[in-house]
Amino acid sequence: MTGRSDRESGAVDTDGDLVRERRDRAAGVLSAALEDNEATAFVHVGTDRDPAIRYCGSTLANGPTPSAGPTAIAYDGVDREWLVRSAADESDGHPADRLAAALADRGREGTVLAPARIPHDAALYLENAGFDLASTDAVERARATTTGGERERIAAAQRAASAGIRRAASLLADAAVVDGRLAIPGDGGAASDADLEPLTPAQLRTEIDAAVVAAGAFPDGNTSVNPRSSVEPDDTPLRPGEPIVLEVTPREPAGYYGGLVRTLVVDSDGGRERRVHVAVTQSFRSARSMLTAGPESVTAVAADLEAEVRSFGFGDGDAIETRVAGVGLEPSERPIDGGATVAAGTVARFDVAARVDDDRWLRIADIVAVNDEGERPEWLAAPSQSLEPAALLEE
Structure with missing residues (x-):
């Protein structure tokens, strides 16, 4: 930035308010850290793949491919200015x-x-x-x-994730059952069962990703269908009556992630998955009520x-797994450790x-924005948690 002021370079930035918000937030925490450590400045160097560089830098990411080369940033604790x-x-x-000079x-x-x-x-x-x-x-x-x-x-990334999940739900809601497998019409439509194509995890994943892109985000290679299945390849047709786990973790253009998991069943006959589903969905309500009462540790919420x-x-x-982690410029970030606090603003x-x-799981994931004590946390762009594909299309 030779020849430019260190205060703000004057570079064109279509998201200046967000940049200023982030820098002001970082400056407040860094000023306290510098004072506590009798230090003069904070410095970091990396590419804009590094979330800390993006967070403190003067511009936002604009697309799936970060710019080449390193960036060096500093927060001058004496003059309370950013240098890049x-x-x-x-x-x-x-x-x-x-920067050192x-x-x-x-x-x-x-x-x-x-x-x-x-x-x-x-x-x-x-x-x-x-x-x-x-x-x-x-930082x-x-x-x-x-x-x-x-x-x-x-929330924008989560809306794109929801669009992907709903696209999958649409295909599953319209799927026919042919020889014990799910099938959908080919590109030109279908007049008979003979014209239907098997619906595979690979095809469903492609459709989800297309919907995420159409909604303005990048799938980022994070979309999966039945991610824990260890016995069937990606091209094996899906079956009715079995849980289908859909995981979408897109990134919107400024680099922020969403994260959504739904489990859908076509022609469910009830049974154990219904009982598991009631328990899992109720757990989300319980954790939300818990955080309404005030901050809690990651360990306490997961427990x-x-x-x-x-x-x-x-x-x-009975195998049950829970995970609680922050989300932002990374799919999982602080608060992520057991003792870290899930508090207002998280x-x-x-x-x-x-x-x-033995090989089938029911899984749900949503993103929650925690508000002040006494105010209920907000689910961000959350479609129905129902097992029925058609239920996700009614909203």
């Missing part, structure tokens, strides 16, 4: 070397904070400029609480989800799975 040096600048030298020119010295994963060569440039490095997780802690703009972005499922008569021998993914039989 990029490989895209018309300047010689490594961005980290130029800029900090030194400002009279900064002593300790600078950096993520533990800062590249080795970048650390050497900073040390050669006379700085001592100390590690910090301040990750800042990201654990989402801004209003971030919540809107995650509540499992306990609610088991309260429907499932014992220790956007988290709840994922609950219970085994129906």
